[in-house]
Amino acid sequence: xxxxxxxxxxxxxxxxxxxxxxxxxxxxxxxxxxxxxxxxxxxxxxxxxxxxxxxxxxxxxxxxxxxxxxxxxxxxxxxxxxxxxxxxxxxxxxxxxxxxxxxxxxxxxxxxxxxxxxxxxxxxxxxxxxxxxxxxxxxxxxxxxxxxxxxxxxxxxxxxxxxxxxxxxxxxxxxxxxxxxxxxxxxxxxxxxxxxxxxxxxxxxxxxxxxxxxx
Numbered sequence: 001x002x003x004x005x006x007x008x009x010x011x012x013x014x015x016x017x018x019x020x021x022x023x024x025x026x027x028x029x030x031x032x033x034x035x036x037x038x039x040x041x042x043x044x045x046x047x048x049x050x051x052x053x054x055x056x057x058x059x060x061x062x063x064x065x066x067x068x069x070x071x072x073x074x075x076x077x078x079x080x081x082x083x084x085x086x087x088x089x090x091x092x093x094x095x096x097x098x099x100x101x102x103x104x105x106x107x108x109x110x111x112x113x114x115x116x117x118x119x120x121x122x123x124x125x126x127x128x129x130x131x132x133x134x135x136x137x138x139x140x141x142x143x144x145x146x147x148x149x150x151x152x153x154x155x156x157x158x159x160x161x162x163x164x165x166x167x168x169x170x171x172x173x174x175x176x177x178x179x180x181x182x183x184x185x186x187x188x189x190x191x192x193x194x195x196x197x198x199x200x201x202x203x204x205x206x207x208x209x210x211x212x213x214x215x
Contacts, residue, residue, distance in 0.1 A: 009164035010108040012186025017084045024076035043189040048168035050139030070137045093204040094127045105130040111137040146176045170196040
């Protein structure tokens with residue numbers, strides 16, 4: 001079946017922010033005397049919903065609210081904005097998919113306001129037909145957002161390719177019937193991504209050059 005839509009994850013896939021996210025998490029851990037993690041350890045731990053990361057790290061949500069932790073994390077993350085950028089090949093690949101006549105969308109677990117602002121700041125708004133983010137900053141599952149997108153575009157999910165950087169992106173694609181490719185230069189280690197069984201590429205350039213071979 002012919003591919004008609006590209007569905008992008010944002011954080012880690014188009015936006016190079018894994019280091020900023022790791023730094024933000026480490027500030028939370030250190031404040032609570034829970035140590036810290038390296039970027040490689042972070043990529044081996046990240047899961048969605050994100051609350052499970054904090055529980056495993058030793059957070060006690062009987063003494064503080066999860067929402068307060070999320071608010072603190074976002075403040076830390078935004079304080080690391082100076083090290084956040086697009087992946088170096090993100091714009092070129094967006095242009096190449098656009099030139100192929102494919103419609104592009106974003107489905108993200110990020111807070112909608114922060115997501116929209118980041119996309120605008122990088123001058124990318126015109127590339128996306130639909131931008132779907134969460135109405136909170138809790139890092140919850142985005143399956144419902146992906147299901148909403150399928151209903152909005154009114155096509156078969158198999159005509160949509162979900163491009164992400166985490167196991168959750170694979171899970172969302174599987175649950176909604178979309179095809180899926182993953183990149184390993186984001187928030188999740190290559191080893192974990194390859195265990196999903198879908199194509200995994202080192203970067204977006206490699207993905208664009210090879211994705212057709214898998215479908």
